[in-house]
Amino acid sequence: MNTQFKKGVLELVVxxxxxxxxxxxxxxxxxxxxxxxxxxxxxxxxLKRLTNDKYFETYLVDSTEGPARKYYKITVxxxxxxxxxxxxxxxxxxxxxxxxxxCMKGE
Amino acid sequence: xxxxxxxxxxxxxxxILEENEVxxxxxxxxxxxxxxxxxxxxxxEAIKDFGDVDELSKEIxxxxxxxxxxxIEDDSDTLHNLEKFIDKSAKKLSNFASxxxxxxxxxxxxxxxxxxxxxxxxxxxxIICAVLGLPFWGLLGLGHAIFDIAFFPLDVVLNVVWGLxxxxxxxxxxxLIGFALFKDNIKNTKEEKSKSKKTSKKSTKEEIKxxxxxxxxxxxxxxxxxxxxxxxxxxxxxxxxxxxxxxxIVFIIVGLIFAIVAVIYYLIIGINLxxxxxxxxxxxxxxxxxxxxxxxxxTNKKTxxxxxxxxxxxxxxxxxxxxxxxxxxxxxxxxxYDIKTLNFSVDKSTILKLRGNYEVVFDEKMTDGQISVxxxxxxxxxxxxxxxxxxxxxxxxxxxxxNGWNLYDEIIANLKDDKFMNYEKLQEFNYKIYxxxxxxxxxxxDNF
Numbered sequence: 001m002n003t004q005f006k007k008g009v010l011e012l013v014v015x016x017x018x019x020x021x022x023x024x025x026x027x028x029x030x031x032x033x034x035x036x037x038x039x040x041x042x043x044x045x046x047l048k049r050l051t052n053d054k055y056f057e058t059y060l061v062d063s064t065e066g067p068a069r070k071y072y073k074i075t076v077x078x079x080x081x082x083x084x085x086x087x088x089x090x091x092x093x094x095x096x097x098x099x100x101x102x103c104m105k106g107e
Numbered sequence: 108x109x110x111x112x113x114x115x116x117x118x119x120x121x122x123i124l125e126e127n128e129v130x131x132x133x134x135x136x137x138x139x140x141x142x143x144x145x146x147x148x149x150x151x152e153a154i155k156d157f158g159d160v161d162e163l164s165k166e167i168x169x170x171x172x173x174x175x176x177x178x179i180e181d182d183s184d185t186l187h188n189l190e191k192f193i194d195k196s197a198k199k200l201s202n203f204a205s206x207x208x209x210x211x212x213x214x215x216x217x218x219x220x221x222x223x224x225x226x227x228x229x230x231x232x233x234i235i236c237a238v239l240g241l242p243f244w245g246l247l248g249l250g251h252a253i254f255d256i257a258f259f260p261l262d263v264v265l266n267v268v269w270g271l272x273x274x275x276x277x278x279x280x281x282x283l284i285g286f287a288l289f290k291d292n293i294k295n296t297k298e299e300k301s302k303s304k305k306t307s308k309k310s311t312k313e314e315i316k317x318x319x320x321x322x323x324x325x326x327x328x329x330x331x332x333x334x335x336x337x338x339x340x341x342x343x344x345x346x347x348x349x350x351x352x353x354x355x356i357v358f359i360i361v362g363l364i365f366a367i368v369a370v371i372y373y374l375i376i377g378i379n380l381x382x383x384x385x386x387x388x389x390x391x392x393x394x395x396x397x398x399x400x401x402x403x404x405x406t407n408k409k410t411x412x413x414x415x416x417x418x419x420x421x422x423x424x425x426x427x428x429x430x431x432x433x434x435x436x437x438x439x440x441x442x443x444y445d446i447k448t449l450n451f452s453v454d455k456s457t458i459l460k461l462r463g464n465y466e467v468v469f470d471e472k473m474t475d476g477q478i479s480v481x482x483x484x485x486x487x488x489x490x491x492x493x494x495x496x497x498x499x500x501x502x503x504x505x506x507x508x509x510n511g512w513n514l515y516d517e518i519i520a521n522l523k524d525d526k527f528m529n530y531e532k533l534q535e536f537n538y539k540i541y542x543x544x545x546x547x548x549x550x551x552x553d554n555f
Contacts, residue, residue: 025135025138025139026138026139026142026143029139039156039157039158040136040139040156040157040158041156041157041158041159041162041163041166042158042166044132044135044136044139044157044163044167045163045166045167045169045170046166046170048132048167048170048171049169049170052170052171052172065145066138066141066142067134067138069138070131070134070135
């Protein structure tokens with residue numbers, strides 16, 4: 001997938017993934033990379049940014065193996081953000097689809 | 108890159124953040140790496156997933172709304188680019204060379220191809236040596252040019268020693284390159300022979316195993332050869348930098364420091380040289396900066412960049428001040444000569460010795476055997492004296508240095524008043540020699 005597309009959509013994808021279920025970093029990377037080809041170097045800073053912007057909050061859970069894991073949980077603000085981004089995405093997709101249809105007619 | 112160096116680099120790049128924040132990030136990332144290793148990835152692969160560390164650090168800093176440009180790019184990118192550039196070009200060169208070698212020796216143990224390979228390698232070696240020779244010839248010429256100033260027996264000795272040194276150095280470099288080219292070749296043929304002997308003795312099952320092992324081994328060896336070539340080429344580049352930049356720069360800096368001391372002395376005497384002092388200081392800073400940058404290539408350290416800007420600013424101010432100072436210096440032309448007329452009587456053939464430009468003027472009104480010499484000169488600098496015996500007349504200047512007059516003092520005194528004269532005229536002596544044709548014919552003018 002085009003990197004420019006990816007960057008724009010990744011925030012929505014990550015927000016959606018966490019809003020479905022609380023996750024820790026590595027879990028999230030696995031989850032997201034099932035759908036979008038993306039590396040850890042993009043996901044982790046994004047998680048940091050979303051946390052700093054108060055869309056996520058974090059808590060630690062002791063794990064059976066190794067040190068405690070940091071889980072990400074969506075906030076009320078985050079939920080609002082998801083709504084907003086979803087709407088933006090849908091609007092964008094419909095208008096692009098519409099435009100594509102118009103163009104196809106002309107062919 | 109391993110986990111340790113990855114974390115170290117990350118820590119350094121994020122040092123602007125609060126410590127617990129950094130630790131939090133590092134912990135999370137190292138957990139990720141550990142987890143991946145548990146799931147079967149190698150440490151290297153796990154770190155590769157994070158991409159370039161600098162890029163990653165930039166993204167993290169962006170999450171804190173910090174402009175990463177000033178923090179990460181600043182010195183590491185601009186100055187380490189040189190190191191990276193050398194690294195890259197060395198790698199490219201070595202890749203090219205080793206690919207070429209591999210292409211050539213795909214089928215081994217065949218003498219014809221082995222000979223072909225050798226010939227091609229020798230050609231490569233010759234080309235590389237020829238190209239590498241250019242700076243050495245420059246160095247040789249430079250040395251000869253410098254040593255030719257010395258006196259007769261010394262200059263020959265110095266030239267010979269210098270020539271020997273440069274040649275030895277050149278041969279060492281050439282041999283190193285030749286070694287780099289041919290070493291793996293010799294090794295490979297030996298090892299492959301021994302391997303083929305071993306495999307032929309073993310059973311089919313084992314053969315498959317050993318084959319896979321040898322394949323792995325040869326892969327590893329290839330990597331080793333490449334890194335070996337990289338390090339050799341890197342070393343050669345570093346030697347070049349040392350010889351042609353680092354070493355001369357040290358001399359330049361020492362020279363500049365001497366010049367600064369001299370200028371300070373003249374400043375104390377009272378000559379306005381502030382502009383030149385500024386220029387010299389700025390040049391010292393700039394050269395020291397270049398020196399540090401080059402030196403840090405050897406030690407893999409980073410260099411602070413601000414001395415460069417200080418140097419540039421000082422240079423600009425210095426140039427401006429110098430220009431302003433020179434604009435104010437008044438150029439005084441010395442064109443008034445003193446004139447001295449000397450009369451001689453000549454009755455037989457005589458040598459007239461004089462120093463300077465002369466002009467013979469025939470004057471038939473003058474009596475036979477009489478000549479008169481008019482000397483135009485600047486009497487602050489020298490007096491005109493004559494000396495004669497039976498068939499020789501000598502006219503020569505006596506310089507007045509002994510009398511307390513000194514050109515050097517004069518220049519200093521003039522510079523203090525922002526004046527400068529065309530001092531070379533002080534040493535000009537012009538003569539006009541008058542006499543009738545008969546008399547002039549018997550004298551022989553010797554201009555020494």
